[in-house]
Amino acid sequence: MLFLINSNKMLFMFMLFFSTMISISSNSWLGCWIGLEINLLSFIPLMNTPNNLLNSESSLKYFLTQSIASINFLFAILLNLFIMKNFFFNDFMSILINSSMLMKMGSAPFHFWFPNIMEGLSWLNCFILMTWQKISPMILLSYYFNINFLMLMMMINVIIGAMGSFNQISLRKLMAFSSINNLGWMLSALIISENLWLMYFLLYTFFICILCFLFYMINIYFINQLFNFNMNFFLKISIMLNFFSLGGLPPFLGFFPKWMIINYLLYNNFIIVSFTFIMFSLIMLFIYIRIIYSSLMFYSLKLKWFKIFIKNNLLIWINLFNLLSLLGMIISTLFFF
Numbered sequence: 001m002l003f004l005i006n007s008n009k010m011l012f013m014f015m016l017f018f019s020t021m022i023s024i025s026s027n028s029w030l031g032c033w034i035g036l037e038i039n040l041l042s043f044i045p046l047m048n049t050p051n052n053l054l055n056s057e058s059s060l061k062y063f064l065t066q067s068i069a070s071i072n073f074l075f076a077i078l079l080n081l082f083i084m085k086n087f088f089f090n091d092f093m094s095i096l097i098n099s100s101m102l103m104k105m106g107s108a109p110f111h112f113w114f115p116n117i118m119e120g121l122s123w124l125n126c127f128i129l130m131t132w133q134k135i136s137p138m139i140l141l142s143y144y145f146n147i148n149f150l151m152l153m154m155m156i157n158v159i160i161g162a163m164g165s166f167n168q169i170s171l172r173k174l175m176a177f178s179s180i181n182n183l184g185w186m187l188s189a190l191i192i193s194e195n196l197w198l199m200y201f202l203l204y205t206f207f208i209c210i211l212c213f214l215f216y217m218i219n220i221y222f223i224n225q226l227f228n229f230n231m232n233f234f235l236k237i238s239i240m241l242n243f244f245s246l247g248g249l250p251p252f253l254g255f256f257p258k259w260m261i262i263n264y265l266l267y268n269n270f271i272i273v274s275f276t277f278i279m280f281s282l283i284m285l286f287i288y289i290r291i292i293y294s295s296l297m298f299y300s301l302k303l304k305w306f307k308i309f310i311k312n313n314l315l316i317w318i319n320l321f322n323l324l325s326l327l328g329m330i331i332s333t334l335f336f337f
Contacts, residue, residue, distance in 0.1 A: 008045065015042035016132065023136040029077040032140050033070065036104065039136060040066045047125055054120030065103065065113040072100035094146035102153060104137040106176075107183050108160035115164070115176040123216040126172055130179045131205045134186075138197070142190050150187055155276045157184030162280040165287045169223050171215060174287075175208070178246065181284055185261060185277065192264045200257040207246045207254060210321050214239055217314075226295035234315075238322055240292040245325045247285040253328025 019042055023035025040063070047059040076096040099110070106114035106129075118126055141150075161181025168174045182204055189197040218235060220226060226236070245254035258281065265274035 012042045012045045016046065016128070020132065020136045024139045029080075032136075033074055033077065036070060036073070036136060036140075039133070040070070043128070043133065046128070047121060049122050049125070052120065052122060058117045058120030061113055062117050069100045069103035069110075072103070073097065076100065091146060091149075094144055095149050097144055098141060098146055098149055098153075101137040101141040105134045105183065106180065107153060107187075108157045108180055111160065111180050114180065115173045118172045118176040119170060121172070123212045126175065127208060127212040130175065130208055131201075134183070135201075138186065138190060138201075141187075142194065142197075145191070147191060150191060151270075151273060154184045154187045155273060157181065157187065158277055158280045162283040162287070165284065171221055171223060174223070174291075175211070178284065179208075181280065182246075185258060188261050188265065188273070188277070189257065192261065196257065196260060196264075200261070203253060203257055204246075206321075207242050207325070210242045210318075210325075211239065211246070214242070214318075223291055223294070226291065227298040236292070236295055238318055240296070241322050241325050243288040243292060244285075245328065247288045248281055249285060251326070251328070253325050256328060 015038060019035050019038035021035075023032050023039065026032045026035060044059050044063055047062065048055050076093060079096075080093060103110035118129065121129065157180055161177050161179075161184065164177040164180065165174055168177065186197060186200055186204070189200045214235060215221070218232075226239075241252070245252040248255045248258040250259075258277075262274050262277065265277070
């Protein structure tokens with residue numbers, strides 16, 4: 001298993017799930033803050049796995065940054081309640097609340113903690129941090145956002161996500177910057193419509209889940225491990241297909257939500273934002289292709305004792321996911337039109 005299943009881990013996973021539910025279904029800002037705090041305190045014990053040396057450092061960094069964001073959020077709430085008596089939709093308050101939520105989800109320019117913490121986590125914890133931990137801050141952000149501030153944040157996310165991915169040798173850091181890049185797209189989807197955000201988020205979670213599972217299965221954490229050994233060729237192809245989907249290459253499933261977002265942005269004359277999104281999406285694709293090209297084309301060592309055995313039922317599931325990714329545009333046409 002990805003981690004040893006015991007009663008403690010199950011309890012904290014249960015708390016992690018329900019704290020998000022508390023946060024997004026609360027009818028008061030204080031209830032939202034309580035949900036976020038329970039979420040933080042239930043994820044920290046999950047970060048501590050015995051076979052990782054960096055986990056204690058990562059959990060401490062995570063605790064400190066999330067605490068700062070929570071303090072900012074609580075300060076904004078109390079300022080509104082005690083000084084202004086009610087929530088005026090003024091720019092200062094909306095920016096303060098938005099900034100604390102962006103810091104909680106690891107968005108640029110508050111992203112400095114995110115790649116460092118990812119580096120010290122197992123693949124399962126990386127998956128949770130990149131997907132589940134973003135749900136409650138993003139939904140709370142949608143309740144009370146400043147559109148001009150978010151437009152700027154979207155562009156910064158897309159740019160920093162692409163620029164930070166250059167010269168990365170760690171797959172976990174690369175996935176962290178990829179997550180920051182996709183966060184820009186998710187914020188724009190959130191401004192457009194909650195249904196579009198939900199679709200983008202579910203598809204993004206799907207691709208991240210497959211990639212994290214493949215990396216866990218072959219136990220790799222750095223790019224050079226992809227071409228140091230004669231890894232199963234089928235696994236390399238699977239990683240390639242899912243990277244292409246994550247980057248949003250047209251025939252694949254990942255292109256569909258990005259296409260809808262670009263359509264909306266162009267329709268509403270957000271020319272600069274859509275241009276930025278398209279250009280930096282191409283840069284992300286270049287980074288993904290560079291990794292895959294290296295792993296497919298480079299000469300690799302052939303070690304007789306290095307074997308990767310994949311069970312047949314796992315192979316069937318991976319094949320099915322790859323097929324879904326490949327037939328993305330056909331499936332999306334059937335379902336959405």
